[in-house]
Amino acid sequence: MVMGAGRTPGKHIVLTLIKKRDDAERGYNSVSSITLLKEGYGVMVLNPNENFLEIEKPDRSSLHDSMDELLDEPAEKKERKDDKEGSKKKEFYEKYRNPQKEAETERIPIRDNGSSEDHVLYVWDHFVSRATAKNVFIIAHSYGGLSFVELMNQREVEVKNKVSAVALTDSAHNIWLQETTKSTQDWMQQNCCNWVSSPEPLDTPLDSMLPDCPRVSAGTEKHELTSWMSFDSIFRFFGEFLEALEYEEAHETSNIVTTRSGSHKSKHQDL
Numbered sequence: 459m460v461m462g463a464g465r466t467p468g469k470h471i472v473l474t475l476i477k478k479r480d481d482a483e484r485g486y487n488s489v490s491s492i493t494l495l496k497e498g499y500g501v502m503v504l505n506p507n508e509n510f511l512e513i514e515k516p517d518r519s520s521l522h523d524s525m526d527e528l529l530d531e532p533a534e535k536k537e538r539k540d541d542k543e544g545s546k547k548k549e550f551y552e553k554y555r556n557p558q559k560e561a562e563t564e565r566i567p568i569r570d571n572g573s574s575e576d577h578v579l580y581v582w583d584h585f586v587s588r589a590t591a592k593n594v595f596i597i598a599h600s601y602g603g604l605s606f607v608e609l610m611n612q613r614e615v616e617v618k619n620k621v622s623a624v625a626l627t628d629s630a631h632n633i634w635l636q637e638t639t640k641s642t643q644d645w646m647q648q649n650c651c652n653w654v655s656s657p658e659p660l661d662t663p664l665d666s667m668l669p670d671c672p673r674v675s676a677g678t679e680k681h682e683l684t685s686w687m688s689f690d691s692i693f694r695f696f697g698e699f700l701e702a703l704e705y706e707e708a709h710e711t712s713n714i715v716t717t718r719s720g721s722h723k724s725k726h727q728d729l
Contacts, residue, residue, distance in 0.1 A: 460603075462599045514564075597626075624646070657679055
């Protein structure tokens with residue numbers, strides 16, 4: 459599951475709850491994850507918007523003082539200093555959890571995760587591509603859809619071999635601007651579906667402006683609710699792909715058994 463721009467998974471849940479207060483259980487990521495887990499899916503929720511760590515810049519005067527203190531420091535003074543530093547750490551974490559609290563901070567980039575696209579690529583290379591799961595399904599919302607298409611550009615063959623189907627919700631991708639290959643576009647037409655904000659009833663087919671994945675209505679005009687409103691349809695979409703894949707595997711196994719049986723029969727007749 460890949461978030462859109464500007465929100466962490468937890469904040470995405472809170473936003474959905476605020477937008478629809480009368481349905482307090484509508485925390486999309488948590489509800490969908492629980493549903494998928496109950497059905498036997500493994501779930502990985504990406505966090506593509508946390509690209510930096512914010513730390514408080516040290517005060518230069520206090521840094522000077524601390525250097526002097528290190529030269530000769532009695533045990534009693536050291537104990538007071540440890541208490542003071544513990545208090546500073548506590549204050550830091552309080553500031554980190556409360557972004558409205560003003561503080562002079564420094565942003566440190568997270569290695570290989572400087573953008574949503576980088577994060578998705580990193581998670582693919584280090585986790586998804588190494589997973590033992592045979593069938594991978596992806597749900598990507600808004601900018602997450604753009605990040606997925608960028609992943610296709612970077613790892614086309616791997617994605618095609620590993621991913622069974624992709625559900626996009628109000629995706630921000632653009633196959634022309636992202637310069638996708640014809641083979642990627644063809645694969646997306648067969649394996650993707652984009653549920654977009656629309657006044658039309660849920661799952662109503664809509665005109666596709668670009669030759670990539672089919673577009674259908676999410677049953678809502680609110681961008682932030684497209685994932686939640688279309689989840690049942692997405693779940694069925696994945697289920698249909700899974701059934702088709704299982705049927706193909708069973709059919710191939712049956713053909714192998716039949717071929718081997720015929721081969722043994724032929725050898726017996728020769729004898």
